[in-house]
Amino acid sequence: xxxxxxxxxxxxxxxxxxQEKRKLEVQVGTYDDIKRRLDDALALMExxxxxxxxxxxxxxxxxxxxxxxxxxxxxxxxxxxxKMDGNNAYLEVHAGAxxxxxxxxxxxxxxxxxxxxxxxxxxxxxxxxxxxxxxGVKSATIMIEGTFAYGLAKTETGVHRLVRIxxxxxxxxxxxxxxxxxxxxxxxxxxxxxxxxxxxxxxxxRSSGAGGQHVNTTDSAIRMTHLPSGIVVAxxxxxxxxxxxxxxxxxxxxxLYELELSKQDAERDAVxxxxxxxxxGHQIRSYVLQPYQMVKDLRTGxxxxxxxxxxxxxxxxxxxxxxxxxxxxxRQA
Numbered sequence: 599x600x601x602x603x604x605x606x607x608x609x610x611x612x613x614x615x616x617q618e619k620r621k622l623e624v625q626v627g628t629y630d631d632i633k634r635r636l637d638d639a640l641a642l643m644e645x646x647x648x649x650x651x652x653x654x655x656x657x658x659x660x661x662x663x664x665x666x667x668x669x670x671x672x673x674x675x676x677x678x679x680x681k682m683d684g685n686n687a688y689l690e691v692h693a694g695a696x697x698x699x700x701x702x703x704x705x706x707x708x709x710x711x712x713x714x715x716x717x718x719x720x721x722x723x724x725x726x727x728x729x730x731x732x733x734g735v736k737s738a739t740i741m742i743e744g745t746f747a748y749g750l751a752k753t754e755t756g757v758h759r760l761v762r763i764x765x766x767x768x769x770x771x772x773x774x775x776x777x778x779x780x781x782x783x784x785x786x787x788x789x790x791x792x793x794x795x796x797x798x799x800x801x802x803x804r805s806s807g808a809g810g811q812h813v814n815t816t817d818s819a820i821r822m823t824h825l826p827s828g829i830v831v832a833x834x835x836x837x838x839x840x841x842x843x844x845x846x847x848x849x850x851x852x853x854l855y856e857l858e859l860s861k862q863d864a865e866r867d868a869v870x871x872x873x874x875x876x877x878x879g880h881q882i883r884s885y886v887l888q889p890y891q892m893v894k895d896l897r898t899g900x901x902x903x904x905x906x907x908x909x910x911x912x913x914x915x916x917x918x919x920x921x922x923x924x925x926x927x928x929r930q931a
Contacts (some may be wrong), residue, residue: 620684624745628672635665670918675746677921682783682859683749688849692737693730694757694776701730703760703775706909708738711754711779713911720744725845726819726832732766739832739849741784748783753920754913755781756882763888772888776881782856784848791851798850799823800843805834820846829853883916885909898923 639661646654678684689711693704715722721743728736742751757778764773785791802817819834820842831849833842885905886892893908893916894901900919902908908916 620745624675628668628675632665632668632672635661639665671914673918675749677918678746678749680749680752682785682855683752684745685748686741686743686784687748687751688725688739688741688782688784688852689751689754690737690739690780691735692778692780693735694778696773696775698730698732698734698766699764699773699775700777701732701734701736702766703734703758704736704738704777705730705734706760707758707777707779708735708740710909710911710913711742711751712740714913715740715742715744715747715751715911717911718744718747718750720747723835725835725849727834748781750917750921751781752783753917753924754779754882757880759881759884761884761886761888782852785852785855791854793824793847793851793854797825799825802839818842822846822850824850824854827854827857829857882920895919 639658642661643655643658646652646656646658691704691708691711693700712722723741723743725739725741727738730736742748757776760775760777761772762775763770767773799822801821801823803819803821804817805819818837818839819832820839821830821832823830829850831846831853833846833849835845836842882897883893883895885908886894887905891903891905892901893903893905895916898916898919900916902915904912
């Protein structure tokens with residue numbers, strides 16, 4: 599179909615088709631790669647057993663363990679059927695009440711997601727960041743670029759709770775901190791989002807991040823406030839005010855699109871509201887570092903005691919369980 603000359607007469611349709619083509623290529627390519635590696639690993643182990651070569655057998659077994667991880671990733675991708683699941687994603691982190699404690703926790707979450715994205719082979723860039731006064735961040739927005747970035751990251755939307763001995767408390771008391779995460783897809787010209795700019799307040803301000811020689815010398819950063827919905831987006835990624843304005847407008851379109859999707863989800867989830875106290879948009883996960891080590895997802899019951907690995911970006915198990923639960927709820931509704 600990509601070779602059909604008539605396809606390219608409609609740029610928006612061509613872009614949609616090519617995005618779908620890339621998604622399918624990723625899934626088929628992953629399957630083919632797993633099948634090839636499985637055949638190679640089994641052949642290697644067979645050779646090792648015939649030749650009584652323990653090293654070859656061990657090498658084959660190690661490859662099988664690696665294949666288990668990759669097959670789970672493919673299984674997760676198969677759960678992604680949403681219209682925007684193959685798109686890039688914006689991910690926002692906001693510190694809750696609690697000053698330095700919450701800002702530090704928000705910074706830890708930001709690092710966790712950046713490490714997770716890197717593990718997936720995604721490209722990560724900082725769009726906007728407001729540092730905490732002593733540590734961490736008050737808020738930050740990153741863009742994650744890669745096939746299925748939004749589909750995978752969307753389950754992380756919600757409130758994340760941390761329990762630990764505070765490194766900022768001289769009395770070594772245990773503190774509970776909260777931070778919220780919001781994920782929404784990058785939208786393109788194939789999605790029609792009409793915005794009345796007379797209802798959008800646009801403010802300029804000086805970039806607060808560290809950077810080149812022009813940073814903090816010009817009011818290049820842009821903040822847009824959509825007055826009817828109260829949605830606020832900001833961008834200080836570029837030195838060009840015009841470029842930041844374009845990115846901020848794209849983010850606003852994405853937020854409004856996600857808002858409409860959330861309204862549709864809310865109508866369906868209302869049926870399930872009596873079954874659980876933990877909705878998708880509220881507290882979703884608890885990270886306990888003291889008095890014991892445990893990360894537990896409150897929606898699915900998925901948990902692990904390897905807190906260090908989770909905070910270093912190993913969250914695939916939580917994402918897969920949340921996707922599976924969400925797909926199951928959708929089918930039952």
